[in-house]
Amino acid sequence: MALTDYPQPSVTVDILIFTIRNNQLNVLLIKRKISPFKGAWAIPGGFVRIDESLEDAAIRELKEETGVEADYLEQLYTFGDVKRDPRGRVITVTYFALINSEKLKLKSSTDASEAKWFPIDKIPKLAFDHEKILKYALQRLRWKFEYTLVGFSLLPKKFTLSQLQKIYEIVFNKKFDKRNFRKKILSLGILKEEGIDKNVSHRPPMLYSLKKNVKNIVEIL
Amino acid sequence: MALTDYPQPSVTVDILIFTIRNNQLNVLLIKRKISPFKGAWAIPGGFVRIDESLEDAAIRELKEETGVEADYLEQLYTFGDVKRDPRGRVITVTYFALINSEKLKLKSSTDASEAKWFPIDKIPKLAFDHEKILKYALQRLRWKFEYTLVGFSLLPKKFTLSQLQKIYEIVFNKKFDKRNFRKKILSLGILKEEGIDKNVSHRPPMLYSLKKNVKNIVEIL
């Protein structure tokens, strides 16, 4: 049986690019220039090339849209309903990426393309089944923050505990108790002290970094 | 831009079918009759038809192999490395299914096809990247048992706490303390008493069923 005995569906990779801007969780959307859904906002993506892996496709799309590399990248889910794209059978493998807000300053909305950051509580109506996809991505994002160390990928190498707490508060959209938060994080034994940051106009905070070899560890916050 | 401007990869759905047989966790494998990997064991699967969703394809494959419907079915991951199939570019969307051992008695190895159950500690060498896929599936399976109620889908409607505990012990390959296990399960408040099973030659156990509307609840065992 040859591989091409069946009509082939098209395969795209869509990527949910999250970052933190203005103390809010943001996702990158693009404005569609062609039909269907012309003028609507959509999750960026494109066809998988025949000679690149799915992850490579995601990395490429990400770079095309933002000019930077992801600080965290993970496959999310594959959506393949028959009628999700009115043009024909399109299966989309979705990824989600986290980008450190530091990098973002290098290139935020360069490129004349119609890409824009949206705070996740101000999402416009989206093309295709992209609302469903985004909802799913947010769920997974929060889950990941709760049980793993992905949150650290949104921070610079050296950071303060307050910065870390801020990230968690933004992602979960609620406040945490400062003492409990610090106790919890420090008790994990994953941080290394990196000296004191003097460049502040208040009591100077301790800087921390993630110890080597603690990525991928499962945490329970 | 037309959908077919790019060369299309092929898309298959592979399905990891798990059940419990002889007090062991088993997975269904098929013997390949064609090259490549002719004669090797592989995870069952096939091409996605142009007019069926991914999940429908998984359900169809499952029925073709076992003759029954899944008691639990979930998308696992999509594997798309460029060279994972020597014949060409093949992207596979994997699913995992749980089948209640009761049904299995109805049709276990009918069909002259070369499908066979393998205890997960006696897996032969597999075709393609299927070892990686199986390993990933087992990880996910255990995770699901730990945090959700999927384990119940391997039991009949009415079951005893000992049966439930047995399932967990098989999946995790370790013993649990009977008192703690029962305390934990009962404290979840998800079980309904269904009377006593008299057909045993020892002290008759209480039968339980899952309360309505408690599927999909996240549990922490």
Place this chain on the structure above:
DNA sequence: ACAAAAGTGTTGAGAGTACACCCATGC
């Protein structure tokens, strides 16, 4: 009476949660 599985409680340790004040610096 014996085999076989069902059923049952307590204790100690660790984790999570709630809660309010002083500290170090720049200006």
Place this chain on the structure above:
DNA sequence: GCATGGGTGTACTCTCAACACTTTTGT
């Protein structure tokens, strides 16, 4: 001296883990 975030401890509750014997039935 005041504004700004940084930093700290205790007490209560709840969950988890360890641990052994009695009960009910069929044969």
